[in-house]
Amino acid sequence: LPGYYAGPLRPQVHYSPPQGFMNDPNGMFIDVDGLYHLYYQFNPTGLVAGNVHWGHATSEDLYTWTNQKIALFPDRPGEQIFSGSAVLDPNNTSGFFPNQTNGVVAIYTLSTGSGQEQVQEIAYSYDNGYTFTKYAGNPVISAGAKEFRDPKAFWHEETESWVVLVAFSQEFVISIYTSPNLIDWTFASNFSNAGLIGLQYECPNLLQMPMEGSHEPMWLLYISINPGAPYGGSIGEYFPGHFNGTHFTAVDAVARIADFGKDNYAAQFFYGIPANENQISIAWASNWQYTNNVPTDSENFRSVMSLPRYNYLTNATRIGYQLVSVPYNIESIFEAQLVSNDSLGNGTVFVDYSSIESGALYFEANVTGLSDMASLQGSVNFTFSSSVSGESVRGGTDLLSGTTWVDRGETRGFDNPYFTDKFSNSAVYDGSGLWRISGVIDRSIIEVFVNGGEESATNTFYPNSPLDTMALSARGINATADVAVAVWSLRSTWA
Numbered sequence: 001l002p003g004y005y006a007g008p009l010r011p012q013v014h015y016s017p018p019q020g021f022m023n024d025p026n027g028m029f030i031d032v033d034g035l036y037h038l039y040y041q042f043n044p045t046g047l048v049a050g051n052v053h054w055g056h057a058t059s060e061d062l063y064t065w066t067n068q069k070i071a072l073f074p075d076r077p078g079e080q081i082f083s084g085s086a087v088l089d090p091n092n093t094s095g096f097f098p099n100q101t102n103g104v105v106a107i108y109t110l111s112t113g114s115g116q117e118q119v120q121e122i123a124y125s126y127d128n129g130y131t132f133t134k135y136a137g138n139p140v141i142s143a144g145a146k147e148f149r150d151p152k153a154f155w156h157e158e159t160e161s162w163v164v165l166v167a168f169s170q171e172f173v174i175s176i177y178t179s180p181n182l183i184d185w186t187f188a189s190n191f192s193n194a195g196l197i198g199l200q201y202e203c204p205n206l207l208q209m210p211m212e213g214s215h216e217p218m219w220l221l222y223i224s225i226n227p228g229a230p231y232g233g234s235i236g237e238y239f240p241g242h243f244n245g246t247h248f249t250a251v252d253a254v255a256r257i258a259d260f261g262k263d264n265y266a267a268q269f270f271y272g273i274p275a276n277e278n279q280i281s282i283a284w285a286s287n288w289q290y291t292n293n294v295p296t297d298s299e300n301f302r303s304v305m306s307l308p309r310y311n312y313l314t315n316a317t318r319i320g321y322q323l324v325s326v327p328y329n330i331e332s333i334f335e336a337q338l339v340s341n342d343s344l345g346n347g348t349v350f351v352d353y354s355s356i357e358s359g360a361l362y363f364e365a366n367v368t369g370l371s372d373m374a375s376l377q378g379s380v381n382f383t384f385s386s387s388v389s390g391e392s393v394r395g396g397t398d399l400l401s402g403t404t405w406v407d408r409g410e411t412r413g414f415d416n417p418y419f420t421d422k423f424s425n426s427a428v429y430d431g432s433g434l435w436r437i438s439g440v441i442d443r444s445i446i447e448v449f450v451n452g453g454e455e456s457a458t459n460t461f462y463p464n465s466p467l468d469t470m471a472l473s474a475r476g477i478n479a480t481a482d483v484a485v486a487v488w489s490l491r492s493t494w495a
């Protein structure tokens with residue numbers, strides 16, 4: 001499918017489908033040649049959710065994507081291929097791959113033609129994940145349930161067994177099954193009614209994460225909640241904990257929310273990254289409350305993915321375990337440095353970026369030289385505005401309260417009661433001498449990061465005229481501190 005990637009609302013460094021409607025990332029795995037495969041919930045025939053297939057794209061660097069042919073199609077009228085995951089089966093545990101060590105198995109939910117049942121099916125690929133054959137003995141897991149979906153599978157080294165998590169969405173249960181061969185699954189345990197439940201559990205992930213300051217990675221269960229999230233609609237939450245191959249136990253009863261924006265849902269983590277390395281995730285950058293109505297239909301697509309994110313766990317001041325999430329290797333798409341100032345003081349920099357073809361920027365402001373709590377004063381604020389219409393997206397961080405905010409309300413291309421404007425969240429100073437804010441803005445999406453990703457906010461926005469002017473300013477910063485700012489243009493990875 002061809003795509004037109006030049007429209008004014010079309011992000012230039014984020015993945016978006018060539019045309020049609022996209023939701024969750026699916027089946028993310030790294031093939032034997034190191035190529036990243038991203039599949040996604042895809043309606044190729046409409047601009048709203050439905051008629052779901054698995055779209056497919058590949059990338060060497062997670063920014064420059066090649067759209068591939070649709071990887072999984074429904075077979076019968078009314079059927080849909082819902083979310084799921086993919087693994088490599090190098091030892092041919094499944095028996096599908098007698099002649100190769102690079103076999104790929106996808107496990108997904110089939111929503112049956114009547115819509116009355118959701119079952120888990122598998123399909124195998126001899127060609128690194130470009131084409132799949134559905135297993136003749138499908139389904140491999142069925143429970144006679146209507147809301148039973150989103151299998152995420154992985155190989156568990158210690159027990160030499162496959163593990164899959166599946167959500168009984170409306171019962172708030174994540175069921176764990178094990179298998180020697182990806183075909184015959186045995187129920188192992190339930191993780192249920194934990195954290196925020198909203199009205200559904202969806203898209204579970206379970207994987208090991210590096211823990212800062214420790215040699216031992218830690219397990220992390222990630223669950224997406226929709227509808228009924230506290231910000232409205234869809235969010236992700238996570239539970240650090242322990243997993244023995246059959247049972248997951250969270251370290252505590254705390255509900256930890258992954259992102260304080262409104263457009264970060266159904267995150268999935270790549271299969272195939274060693275446990276002691278930072279894990280890479282991609283989320284769907286939208287929200288079920290309004291995704292079918294956003295104005296990008298005028299450009300013949302709806303929805304984009306978040307930036308690829310590097311993830312690890314840290315021990316944060318006061319609150320303990322925290323998932324840190326920052327753009328993966330963003331330097332690799334830096335184009336030109338537009339601002340470089342290590343000593344902005346209480347100043348402002350303006351950037352006219354109307355001539356930057358991508359319209360995409362990376363920015364950071366690091367308040368340096370902080371010492372005790374008394375030195376935590378002032379704020380750093382940013383505004384991206386349109387010199388044509390005056391529309392803007394703004395945000396900032398306040399050092400004393402530790403609060404960071406984003407406001408997308410001054411854009412006028414989309415009017416919807418659920419498309420709320422303003423977001424904020426607080427973090428605690430860690431005594432490092434630094435307070436940092438950074439972000440990526442890309443035509444119709446902004447991702448903001450506090451203190452290197454300890455907090456993040458992903459928000460889409462829809463201006464009538466492209467934003468083209470940036471102001472970055474510091475006010476009331478303590479005399480003993482200073483502010484270092486840098487702004488880079490990003491090269492379009494779709495050009």
Ligand code: FRU
Nearest residue numbers: 024041082083149202203266
């Ligand atoms: C999450 C979700 C999944 C489901 C898919 C359908 O956004 O509702 O639970 O598999 O989308 O497209």
